[in-house]
Amino acid sequence: MSEKSIKPIVYVSARQVHGGAELARQLTFFGFECHVFLKKSSFLAAMHTTAPFAVVLSEAGLEDCSADEILPFVVKLSCGPILYLTSTLSISQQIELMNNGITDFIYFPLDIQRLIDRLDSLLERSHNTPYRVLIVDDSDAMGRFNADALGQAGMQVQLLKNPLEVFLLLERFVPDIVLMDVYMPQCSGNEIAKVIRQYTQFDSIPIVFLSTETNRNKQLMARSMGGDDFWVKSMPREELVASVGITCARYRSLRRWMTCDSLTALLNHTNVIELLEREVAQAKKESLSLSFAMIDIDHFKKINNSYGHGIGDQVIKSLARLLRQSIHNDGSVGRYGGEKFAVLFAGTSLIRAAQKLDEWRMRFAELTQSSGDIQFNVTFSAGIAALKNNMDAQQLIDAADQALYQAKGAGRNQIGLHNN
Numbered sequence: 485m486s487e488k489s490i491k492p493i494v495y496v497s498a499r500q501v502h503g504g505a506e507l508a509r510q511l512t513f514f515g516f517e518c519h520v521f522l523k524k525s526s527f528l529a530a531m532h533t534t535a536p537f538a539v540v541l542s543e544a545g546l547e548d549c550s551a552d553e554i555l556p557f558v559v560k561l562s563c564g565p566i567l568y569l570t571s572t573l574s575i576s577q578q579i580e581l582m583n584n585g586i587t588d589f590i591y592f593p594l595d596i597q598r599l600i601d602r603l604d605s606l607l608e609r610s611h612n613t614p615y616r617v618l619i620v621d622d623s624d625a626m627g628r629f630n631a632d633a634l635g636q637a638g639m640q641v642q643l644l645k646n647p648l649e650v651f652l653l654l655e656r657f658v659p660d661i662v663l664m665d666v667y668m669p670q671c672s673g674n675e676i677a678k679v680i681r682q683y684t685q686f687d688s689i690p691i692v693f694l695s696t697e698t699n700r701n702k703q704l705m706a707r708s709m710g711g712d713d714f715w716v717k718s719m720p721r722e723e724l725v726a727s728v729g730i731t732c733a734r735y736r737s738l739r740r741w742m743t744c745d746s747l748t749a750l751l752n753h754t755n756v757i758e759l760l761e762r763e764v765a766q767a768k769k770e771s772l773s774l775s776f777a778m779i780d781i782d783h784f785k786k787i788n789n790s791y792g793h794g795i796g797d798q799v800i801k802s803l804a805r806l807l808r809q810s811i812h813n814d815g816s817v818g819r820y821g822g823e824k825f826a827v828l829f830a831g832t833s834l835i836r837a838a839q840k841l842d843e844w845r846m847r848f849a850e851l852t853q854s855s856g857d858i859q860f861n862v863t864f865s866a867g868i869a870a871l872k873n874n875m876d877a878q879q880l881i882d883a884a885d886q887a888l889y890q891a892k893g894a895g896r897n898q899i900g901l902h903n904n
């Protein structure tokens with residue numbers, strides 16, 4: 485992705501200029517293109533011209549129009565979430581507003597970080613890539629019938645007739661689900677499921693048997709060998725599509741929890757290390773450049789002590805979001821632990837990666853953090869190292885750590901380069 489990636493547009497309704505200005509500033513900082521509207525006519529004209537990713541509608545409405553009055557127009561013109569900023573609402577009021585088109589509620593006093601979190605997760609949901617389905621079935625006709633149904637529903641489908649080749653596709657195609665026939669000439673679906681379950685890296689891929697088998701004991705036996713469910717082969721197309729969609733969505737969300745840090749939704753420590761090991765091996769094999777950076781928030785203990793652990797968490801989240809939005813397709817970001825982050829720059833030279841890090845450092849230092857009415861700024865230090873042929877992943881981590889240590893020692897709020 486180029487640095488000029490298209491920003492998600494958010495329209496905000498406000499009754500007063502200053503009410504929307506701070507919200508717009510923060511949303512802009514976190515990568516949204518935010519427009520604030522005070523007048524009904526300009527708001528609706530903008531909705532007509534460009535439908536935004538999301539609308540934030542305040543219960544106070546606009547200067548010349550109440551929220552109730554504008555809502556039906558917004559619902560008609562909108563194709564994304566409509567978030568309602570409100571003080572308190574009874575359950576029946578919420579139900580009424582939801583029936584009228586509101587999709588989310590954000591409560592006053594406005595916690596901007598929370599609003600941004602919500603927009604982030606709505607955005608992520610809207611970017612979800614199609615589900616990938618691997619069908620293992622020796623019957624060409626049956627396999628194609630199911631593949632067509634799922635393909636027409638927008639899913640990516642791979643059909644495999646020989647179950648003995650399943651590992652090739654588990655690695656290359658990385659399916660969200662495997663639909664497995666039970667009776668096949670080369671080996672049974674039960675047997676192949678049992679073998680797949682020997683490999684922990686495929687643990688989180690659900691295997692569902694599609695079979696004409698109706699004997700409950702045989703079905704249970706198949707599930708005990710590593711299958712997650714048993715569906716009848718002759719199920720209606722719509723039911724198959726719905727069942728696959730529900731299962732994939734559930735497992736994707738479980739996988740996210742397994743691989744991501746719960747506070748920041750970035751890759752967690754274990755997965756950062758695993759990714760780095762893979763990238764190091766690949767970079768060496770293909771003679772590609774790889775830089776690795778360690779980022780650490782400055783004087784973080786003081787932030788916790790002065791404003792409390794909750795505000796400390798908020799600072800961590802704000803840096804996580806900045807990193808996630810800045811990295812684009814240049815690499816990956818993870819939470820290494822505590823207030824420390826790891827960044828992998830794939831195919832990027834040390835100097836270019838250091839320049840990027842320095843841009844992020846300056847942007848983070850400019851971000852206003854808040855604790856109630858108190859506003860403050862936070863900085864980070866970082867160390868960066870380039871992969872050399874004689875290094876393994878741990879040595880690359882150590883090199884970045886040393887450079888970070890130098891940056892801290894030299895006064896913090898700067899980038900240290902490892903010279904080797």
Ligand SMILES: Nc1nc2c(ncn2[C@@H]2O[C@H](COP(=O)(O)OP(=O)(O)OP(=O)(O)O)[C@@H](O)[C@H]2O)c(=O)[nH]1
Pocket residue numbers: 780781782783784785786788792793794795796797800821822823892896
């Ligand atoms: N709020 C919050 N605090 C955390 C978290 N993880 C670790 N910490 C705290 O982060 C602080 C890290 O402090 P130190 O590593 O001593 O360093 P520092 O104060 O950041 O100072 P320098 O790194 O030397 O600039 C400790 O007080 C930890 O308790 C977290 O998830 N949330």
